[in-house]
Amino acid sequence: MRASIPYETAEERGVFLELDIAEKNVLKTFAPREPGAIEDPCQAVMKAIDSPVAGRSFEELVSQGKKVVFVTENQFRAAPAELALPALVERARNAGASVSVVIANGKVPPLSDDEIRNRVGAEVVESGVPVVCNEAGNPSRYAYVGTTAAGTPLWVLKEITEADAVITISTTQATLWGYGGSGMVIPGVASNETIETNHVMALAPNCRPGNNNCSMQKDKYEALQMAHVAMGINVIVNNSWEVIYVNAGSPVESHRRAVEHYDSIYRFDIRDMNEKADIVITGSSAPTDHLFFHTNWAIVNCLPVSKEGATIIQATPCPGYGDWPGFALMDLMKDFMPPSGENHEKALRSFFTRERELWAGCIWYPLYKAMLSRQVKIVTMEKNLADARATGIDAGDSLQGAFHAAMEHHGPGAKVAVVPFGRYTVFTE
Numbered sequence: 001m002r003a004s005i006p007y008e009t010a011e012e013r014g015v016f017l018e019l020d021i022a023e024k025n026v027l028k029t030f031a032p033r034e035p036g037a038i039e040d041p042c043q044a045v046m047k048a049i050d051s052p053v054a055g056r057s058f059e060e061l062v063s064q065g066k067k068v069v070f071v072t073e074n075q076f077r078a079a080p081a082e083l084a085l086p087a088l089v090e091r092a093r094n095a096g097a098s099v100s101v102v103i104a105n106g107k108v109p110p111l112s113d114d115e116i117r118n119r120v121g122a123e124v125v126e127s128g129v130p131v132v133c134n135e136a137g138n139p140s141r142y143a144y145v146g147t148t149a150a151g152t153p154l155w156v157l158k159e160i161t162e163a164d165a166v167i168t169i170s171t172t173q174a175t176l177w178g179y180g181g182s183g184m185v186i187p188g189v190a191s192n193e194t195i196e197t198n199h200v201m202a203l204a205p206n207c208r209p210g211n212n213n214c215s216m217q218k219d220k221y222e223a224l225q226m227a228h229v230a231m232g233i234n235v236i237v238n239n240s241w242e243v244i245y246v247n248a249g250s251p252v253e254s255h256r257r258a259v260e261h262y263d264s265i266y267r268f269d270i271r272d273m274n275e276k277a278d279i280v281i282t283g284s285s286a287p288t289d290h291l292f293f294h295t296n297w298a299i300v301n302c303l304p305v306s307k308e309g310a311t312i313i314q315a316t317p318c319p320g321y322g323d324w325p326g327f328a329l330m331d332l333m334k335d336f337m338p339p340s341g342e343n344h345e346k347a348l349r350s351f352f353t354r355e356r357e358l359w360a361g362c363i364w365y366p367l368y369k370a371m372l373s374r375q376v377k378i379v380t381m382e383k384n385l386a387d388a389r390a391t392g393i394d395a396g397d398s399l400q401g402a403f404h405a406a407m408e409h410h411g412p413g414a415k416v417a418v419v420p421f422g423r424y425t426v427f428t429e
Helices: 041-050 081-094 113-120 122-126 192-203 215-226 251-266 297-301 330-336 341-352 358-373 382-391 399-410
Strands: 002-006 016-020 026-029 067-073 098-104 131-133 142-147 153-157 165-171 173-175 178-180 231-237 243-249 267-269 277-282 306-315 375-379 394-396 416-419 426-428
Touching: 002 277, 016 399, 041 081, 041 231, 041 243, 067 081, 067 113, 081 098, 081 113, 081 122, 081 165, 098 113, 113 122, 113 131, 153 192, 153 215, 173 251, 178 215, 178 251, 192 215, 192 341, 192 358, 215 251, 231 251, 243 251, 251 267, 277 297, 277 399, 297 306, 297 358, 306 358, 306 399, 330 341, 330 358, 330 382, 341 358, 358 375, 375 399, 382 394
Parallel strands: 026 416, 067 098, 067 165, 098 131, 165 231, 267 426, 277 306, 277 416, 306 375, 375 394
Antiparallel strands: 002 016, 142 153, 173 178, 231 243
């Protein structure tokens, strides 16, 4: 069987690495049947806000004299807010509302002027609408709104707490902690203390890809309600970076509906499989593929289809972003390598002493845990190899070479599963 493994970047699409696998070794390929693009995403958003799946319509939320805040994701999320936001802003202004935009960048550094224009649309910036970024390390910018049932003290950006209507635009996609798109308050517009407290839940065993009922997700849902977010606009983008689904409505219910739709495309039931794979091969598609910090999620997503001791090979170019090299932030786990029981305890202690922050740990720690029970091989650009290897990651620039080494290790009877779009894929065990 010839497998085509996506090896795309945000700037270079349609790139695949070809790999021949003997038929006797092929266990299964898990490739989603993705629907085609919505022809006019902006029109789809307008239709969704007028016919919400739950809660009040846009017209009911936006009226004369109201202070309306639109909240978008940062530059590392796939939903093209810049396509719809200009029309949303214009419509709110025409209704007599005062409008501002908040970029929910959590603890990621504030966006540059060019990044803001790309994220919200040049028309919005040129219209004079105020656009601000989250600034988690500045306590003066936040208001305390209460403590969640899980014990997270909730400090929220004042632009949010002072608004009459808050409307979010986010990407629904499987993540390491359930599903993205629900984090528009935590971590999006929350303070450092709130983010770090919530992200301790990333250490919980139930915090895993595809579990929408994990502790961390429930806390995020409660934060949306406590911050009085009125409407969530939820977008699903396929691996070709095309919008394939849009809904809107009260933030928790509308997000849950979006998750159901996502699962209908990208979730695979493996409960009837007689065996799991010795080798799993996955790749990286174009949406926001700049940093291994974001693409490595695919490895964790592939755990359920692999045996303990299996090899997971990920092909991911990771060209970098601005001044950030492709493996930026991965050195945060260097002190705990190689993965071992003793080093794992050191990693855990580092979180609770605040030596390591969990806003980043919630991403590298699941990979680290995977490496305790699986061999991980990365195929990436040659310029990344020194950084990856310095961190302790087994990295090379040849998919064929990585596969050959895995076959040598597991033997001629090794079973191979192919998960082309691992970052998007979730499994039911």
